[in-house]
Amino acid sequence: MMIWTAEAEQRVRDGLAAGLSYLDLARQLGTTRGAIAGRARRLGIKTGPRRGPVKLPRGSAPIPLMKLKDDSCRYPVTASRFCGRMRTRGTSYCPEHARLCLRHPHARPYHTTSRPA
Numbered sequence: 001m002m003i004w005t006a007e008a009e010q011r012v013r014d015g016l017a018a019g020l021s022y023l024d025l026a027r028q029l030g031t032t033r034g035a036i037a038g039r040a041r042r043l044g045i046k047t048g049p050r051r052g053p054v055k056l057p058r059g060s061a062p063i064p065l066m067k068l069k070d071d072s073c074r075y076p077v078t079a080s081r082f083c084g085r086m087r088t089r090g091t092s093y094c095p096e097h098a099r100l101c102l103r104h105p106h107a108r109p110y111h112t113t114s115r116p117a
């Protein structure tokens with residue numbers, strides 16, 4: 001039985017926005033495809049056969065964890081593969097995925113330049 005924390009719901013939102021399938025998310029969250037589909041519906045997330053807005057550039061393919069380099073984007077594109085593009089300094093993601101992840105209400109900036117006034 002899946003326990004839906006705000007974080008799990010956000011992962012579904014982010015994952016679907018990134019083009020993950022219900023099955024990919026089910027594997028990531030340790031639940032069933034049906035549970036993800038049901039939750040997405042309840043959250044009002046519309047999905048279709050079209051993939052999400054985040055696309056990998058032509059010629060680049062998601063890579064498995066062990067192939068990631070220090071400067072590779074660590075955004076999970078599928079359950080076991082990561083974006084792998086050059087990441088932005090100070091984040092674990094490429095510019096596109098950094099933008100996607102920093103919209104996350106629970107995400108904290110990886111580097112804050114703000115100082116006490």
Ligand SMILES: [Zn+2]
Nearest residue numbers: 073083094097
């Ligand atoms: Zn990326």
